[in-house]
Amino acid sequence: MTVVTAERIATADQAVRIAAELAEVFAAGAAERDLLRRLPHEELDQLSASGLLAITVPAEFGGADLPPSVVAEVVRILAAADPNIAQVPHSHFVYLNLLRLAGTRAQREDLFGKVLAGARIANAQSERGGATVAEIATVLRPVDDSGDGGRGRVGGTVRGRGQVGIAGAELDGTKAQRFVLEGTKFYCTGSLYADWLAVLARLDDPQGISGLEPGEYVAFVPASEPGIRIVDDWDALGQRTTGSGTVEFASVALVREQLVARSGAVRAPTGYGAFAQLLHAAIDTGIARGALRAAAEFVRTHSRPWFEAEVEHAADDPLVVQRFGELAVAVAAAEATLIVAGTAVDAAVRPRTIADDPVGTLEGDGAQASIAAATAKILADRAANEVSAAIFEVAGTRSAAAEHRLDHFWRNARTHTLHDPVRWKYQHLGRAVLHNRPPPLHGVI
Structure with missing residues (x-):
């Protein structure tokens, strides 16, 4: 992996401007990369070097501490140019948010510092084989450290990025400090480009050796660690080209300081799930805008008018004009709703504690953020699939020629919108309206 030196972004305006500049560069080769499956290593190094991947690092750790609404706008801009590139850092931002919410100060100092220097985090979360996607078979098993005082550590070298290892406090010799990670993950977006993997695992500790609470943990592991196969x-x-393949973990050695309990983020009204869903909505909204632009350009420059329209140019066909108006409304609605959702998620994740919130608005903000993000996801899903399919409807037979590569908008929309079903978003919205029931706390709404 190429060594990069990351710039520092300080403001929202700067982040949006840099995203727009990169989007112009990324758009030029997006269709060809998709056709040939040419992995965007160089483009992702540009993204890292730009400083955009560090915009959520809290100010106390040297970052810009920009809110979710700005991250969503950056992702939307990139997705309109190349949704593959825009999806790669989705998990990066989500797991930085997990660190912010549930990590120790030592963990945050260490990993936030690496991200400020250009490091990338990818997910290893989903699995196959369980009755549902919520079942996790990957396990963390504690190692009995009684013979060495519990002072085992692991480290490694991230491809071209120098020495790694999460710094921590002095280890407690009365509890297990070392663990092994075993399992196989699928749909690990960004794993081919990652310096670190955020691995969701279930603690397997029936004897209580670890001293940790039972449940799910996210292990932050160097992608080059022995025992990992990407x-x-x-x-x-x-x-x-999202690099969403399989990652296998065979007796991967960890220390306690690499583990973050997931419950702290997903079992409280932190806006954790709403933030993740907001970024998914941003990707789909960006695809819709990119498809609309491509359709308009093709109709202006390549399409012939239908003879019954009795016009010289396809762009003057009143039925084509009408359809473009309908598609423009769908895209604008998705974009406007994304902005509203961004504002709601900003309110839910702003730094606060329960002690600062005696009237309970913290929980209310979390629920409203999830509802707003669900609404944005529904409209983004609808717009991305409708507009990307309508390219061929409005542009005519010529648009189906392989040389134009217009199918990648629909294929990208159809694939990404499968991430989580919008039919369940409608259920949660309906229950909120009819029964004043807040959405569940499970991290994906």
Whole structure:
């Protein structure tokens, strides 16, 4: 992996401007990369070097501490140019948010510092084989450290980025400090490009050796750690260059300081799930805008008018004009709702504690953020799929020629919008309206 020196971004305006500049560069080769499945290593190094991947690092650790609404706008801009590139850092931002919410100060200092220097985090979360996607078979097993005082540590070298290892406080010799990680993950977006993997695992400790609470933990592991095998086997019809393949973990050694309990973020009204969903909505909204732009350009420059329209140019066909108006409304609605959702998520994740919130608005803000993000996701899903399919409807037979590569918008939209079903978003919205029931706290709404 290429060594990068990351710039420091200080303001929202700066972040949006840099995103727009990069989007212009990324758009030029997006269709060809998709067709040939040319992995965007160089482009992602540019993204890292720009400083955009560090914009959520809290100010106390040297970052810009920009809110979710700005991250969503950056992602939307990038997705309109190349939704593959825009999806790669989704998990990066989500797991930085987990660190902010549930990590120790030592963990935050260490990993936030690495991200400020250009490091990238990818997810290793989803699995196959369980009855539902919520079942986690990957396990963390404690190692009995009674023989060495519990002072085992691991380290490694991230490809081209120098020495790694999460710094921590002095280890407690009365509890297990070392663990092994075992399991296989799928749909690990960004794993081919990552310096660190955020691995969701279940603690397997029936004897209580670890001293940790039972439940799910996220292990932050260097991607080059011995025992990790990253497999380039992602073969979906769309989002072909996101690096969303398989990652295998065979007796991977960890220390306690690499573990963050997931419950602290997802079992409280922190806005954790709403933030993740906001970024998914931003990707789909960006695809919709990119598809609309491509359709308009093709109709202006390539399409022939239908003879019954009795016009010289396809762009003057009143039925084509009408359809573009309908598509423009769908895209504008998705973009406007994304802004509203961004504002709601900003309110839910702003630094506060329960002690500062005696009237309970913290919980209310979390629920409203999830509802707003769900609404944005529904409209983004609808716009991305409708507009990307309508390219061929409005542009005519010529648009189906492989040389124009316009199908990548639909393939990307169809693939990414499968991430989580919008039919359940409608359920949660309906229950909120009819029964004043807040959405569940499970991290994906």
